[in-house]
Amino acid sequence: MASTTHQKAPRGTIAIEEAVLDPAGVEWMDAFATLLNPSLALKKAAGEQVKDGYTPGLLDIHETRLQKMDATGVEYMLLSLTSPGPQGIADPVRAQKIAVEANNWLAEQVKRNPTRFGGFASVSMHDAAEAAAEARRAVKELGMFGVMINDFQEVPVSPECPEGKKFYDAQEFRVFWKEISELGVPVYMHPRYPTEKDLSPGQKFGDRKHLLGAAVQFHLDLSFHVYSICTSGVFDEFPGVQLVIGHLGEGIPFNLWRADHWYNKPVKKATRPSKEDYSYYFKHNVSITTSGNFNTRGLKFCLEELGVERCLYSIDYPYDAIEEAQTWWKSLDLPEKTKDLVGRGNAIRLFKLPLDP
Secondary structure, three states: OOOOOOOOOOOOEEEEEEEEOOHHHHHHHHOOHHHHOOOHHHHHHOOOOOOOOOHHHHHOOOOHHHHHHHHHOEEEEEEEEOOOHHHHOOOHHHHHHHHHHHHHHHHHHHHHOOOOEEEEEEOOOOOHHHHHHHHHHHHHOOOOOEEEEOOOEEOOOOOOOOOOEEOOOOHHHHHHHHHHHHHOOOEEEOOOOOOOHHHOOOOOOOOOHHHOOOOOHHHHHHHHHHHHHHOOOHHHHOOOOOEEEOOOHHHHHHHHHHHHHHHOOHHHHOOOOOOOOHHHHHHHOEEEEOOOOOOHHHHHHHHHHHOHHHEEOOOOOOOOOHHHHHHHHHHOOOOHHHHHHHHHHHHHHHHOOOOOO
16 A cells, blocks of 8 residues: 655645546446547457557556655646546446446545645536536535536437437436535536447547547537536525536637527517526636646636636646646636636635635
């Protein structure tokens, strides 16, 4: 057993969308290798065992990752099971097992160095009550600071669910949002790859696999889900619920004016399911992060559009480099107070982190 460390780091950035993988997850992670790296498809077709290339960085927490944090000035990371996690498992029993095992493992990793790391809970969203119960266990018993969900929950295709997906604006998930409201922890909505059905020939991404992943497909799919949750009435019923979305808000902040413009027209407003418009919820219930989107002009736009309290720093390690993110962050010409809030203060407040403000 490796030693436990409790030495504080110098004051620095707090990164909150930072992926890990427990050893038990290597098998399901390997299944997504050809999506992460399409060039591996030919090797897999030839019967070769393929690896995605990110797994070593995901498995490592206390060695190279921590060394890079120390070298570049990252004070603290909130860790989460990499996408798709339980959301990519259509079998409800297996998905729940993956969530529980990952949460237990991550809690033990955080205990080894709680001054540098915290954790997000994983949950299977097959059953809302079961997800609520695991979220409560992870927060109350394991000390998690929030819940990470990787977009829609994959479920078996059936006449009742022909697309094989569950979205959390549905009424059945009110019990989950009620629990989140009572726990007082944020939910981080993260992208995922499409289902196998959507990748088959003739389907939207089946013939356009070059669009898969972080460049295009991630923000297109997840923004739809976030818009759906915003307009579902969840935030009206549970106004304390807080969502966090990465990559400068999956493109949504740049569309808010037009989204509101039409959502507030009388033809829409008379029958819409939410009391308020998109901008209202983005200023009261949604925060965005810089994960994997080190765009200075984009961040400044989000700061102006949403307010400094709604913007947080993230890296997206190991899919993006700690060194690149930190170099960009240090070069930003933002007011000192703004930079301190985005870089660390907002995360401490939102997640109630045990760090000095």
